Amino acid sequence: MNNTKPAFTDCATDGKRKELAERFTHYLKSRKTEKNAYVVNLNGAWGTGKTYFVTEWKKLVEEQGHIAVKIDAWESDYLNDPLAIIIAELLEQVRDRIENYDKDFEDKEKEVANAILNIGKDILPILAKILGKHLLGKAATDDIVSLLGKATGSLLSNEKLKEDLNIGELGLSVVRQHKQHKQFTQDFKKQARDLVDFALEGNPNKQVFVFIDELDRCRPTYAIEMLETVKHLFDIPNFIFVLSTDTNQLQHSIKAVYGHDFDSHEYLSRFFEQRLILPEPDFLQFMTAHNMFRSVKIEALNSFPSIQNTEELREAVNVICRLNKTSLSLRRLKQICSQLEVVLTSKDFKEVIFPIFDLIGIVFGDSLYGGLTNPDKSIDKAMLAYKSFGNKGKIEDFQLGSNKASDIISKLCVGLSHRLNGKNFSFNNSNLNNNNDGLEPFNFTHVSLNTQLGQIYMKTSTLALCVKPQQILDAINNIRVDIEL
Numbered sequence: 001m002n003n004t005k006p007a008f009t010d011c012a013t014d015g016k017r018k019e020l021a022e023r024f025t026h027y028l029k030s031r032k033t034e035k036n037a038y039v040v041n042l043n044g045a046w047g048t049g050k051t052y053f054v055t056e057w058k059k060l061v062e063e064q065g066h067i068a069v070k071i072d073a074w075e076s077d078y079l080n081d082p083l084a085i086i087i088a089e090l091l092e093q094v095r096d097r098i099e100n101y102d103k104d105f106e107d108k109e110k111e112v113a114n115a116i117l118n119i120g121k122d123i124l125p126i127l128a129k130i131l132g133k134h135l136l137g138k139a140a141t142d143d144i145v146s147l148l149g150k151a152t153g154s155l156l157s158n159e160k161l162k163e164d165l166n167i168g169e170l171g172l173s174v175v176r177q178h179k180q181h182k183q184f185t186q187d188f189k190k191q192a193r194d195l196v197d198f199a200l201e202g203n204p205n206k207q208v209f210v211f212i213d214e215l216d217r218c219r220p221t222y223a224i225e226m227l228e229t230v231k232h233l234f235d236i237p238n239f240i241f242v243l244s245t246d247t248n249q250l251q252h253s254i255k256a257v258y259g260h261d262f263d264s265h266e267y268l269s270r271f272f273e274q275r276l277i278l279p280e281p282d283f284l285q286f287m288t289a290h291n292m293f294r295s296v297k298i299e300a301l302n303s304f305p306s307i308q309n310t311e312e313l314r315e316a317v318n319v320i321c322r323l324n325k326t327s328l329s330l331r332r333l334k335q336i337c338s339q340l341e342v343v344l345t346s347k348d349f350k351e352v353i354f355p356i357f358d359l360i361g362i363v364f365g366d367s368l369y370g371g372l373t374n375p376d377k378s379i380d381k382a383m384l385a386y387k388s389f390g391n392k393g394k395i396e397d398f399q400l401g402s403n404k405a406s407d408i409i410s411k412l413c414v415g416l417s418h419r420l421n422g423k424n425f426s427f428n429n430s431n432l433n434n435n436n437d438g439l440e441p442f443n444f445t446h447v448s449l450n451t452q453l454g455q456i457y458m459k460t461s462t463l464a465l466c467v468k469p470q471q472i473l474d475a476i477n478n479i480r481v482d483i484e485l
Helices: 016-029 050-063 082-097 103-117 123-131 138-149 158-165 169-199 220-233 247-258 264-269 283-289 310-323 330-344 356-369 378-385 405-420 446-461 469-478
Strands: 038-043 067-072 208-213 239-245 274-277 352-355
Touching (some): 016 038, 016 239, 038 050, 050 067, 082 169, 082 220, 220 247, 239 247, 247 264, 310 330
Parallel strands (some): 038 239
């Protein structure tokens, strides 16, 4: 095993993801795997951090003494051979366990290789034709099935097969290859298990964990072939397979092969004993763990509502994150927060009065949706991050106090605009409806917001206004720094 940091050392979830991996591991190790493999699906939507989680989970089971293999299915997609990929990764991990690479281990490797060489490239397509009865016809089917059911490892002579089945050279080739494939499956499973046992001699942790990641990003045909390979060729005692996917996306991929009306959910249930769920990311926890916005001088901001500390700024950003959770990964969040930090620490925004939620929303919206072809205007794309546009909207609105989050943001900006334009405006139950209990998780009440409006208005003699969405976007573009992370 490589000298790396302990599992989940740099995880930004305050130990929660490690605890989840430990629970999953305990559950899987308790399954009955003495006779067969156990295959599970780790389901997580895009942006939930599946790849990082699987990488660290692999480290965790290795720390517990298990052989663990991680395969990036998308990286190996172009090789078009799931069997070879899994075997190669398994052999590499097993070699790492052998302190002295001796002849005994080399012999075990050769036995696995010999088992593999006994299978031909055309076997699976031919078997598919057998099952479809396209080659042999119904008349011979019953006799063939009966004979194959009695098949042993030894191959019968050509003449004997011809005599028993009354078939020609093509049918003979099909039957011989089917028998050969059965023997390969038996030999390969035994040799692979023997090889692993050799590497684990004296180790009580006999279960092998194989993690297959990014399957939903592969070509649909390759994803299906990988599933079939795991199911039929790697049904090996004490092997545990974890296939991490965005399962909804994988189901769409399968339908691309079998048709829109195909029940892809039921199809996948054939392969998985259980489905494990990777929860949605906690954006606020992630920002706190990475100490985001530490360089922002909060007291220098002239925002409405006013932000009292870094924690409250993260809470404000978290509101926009939650509105866009289906479009936002943790990786993307880190990039956009870096951009936002540049904006908030710039001279431009130290000398203007601005609505904080609109500013955050426009930074996020421009980054997430700026590349869309519809709507046409850049500002309309940017506002998708915090405005509800019916069926065309991108956000998933939620309750913030007794109002929808998008409504709160809109009302705060309207109040600021009215007051700065000299209108007699104040917040009350009719336009904010938070019953003076404070707007959680912020300490905003009608009284405090009205006080802030008065204070902001007093600053208009020395500070410029940047309240309208287009003004905010223009100011952001003037100081934009593209950050690659």
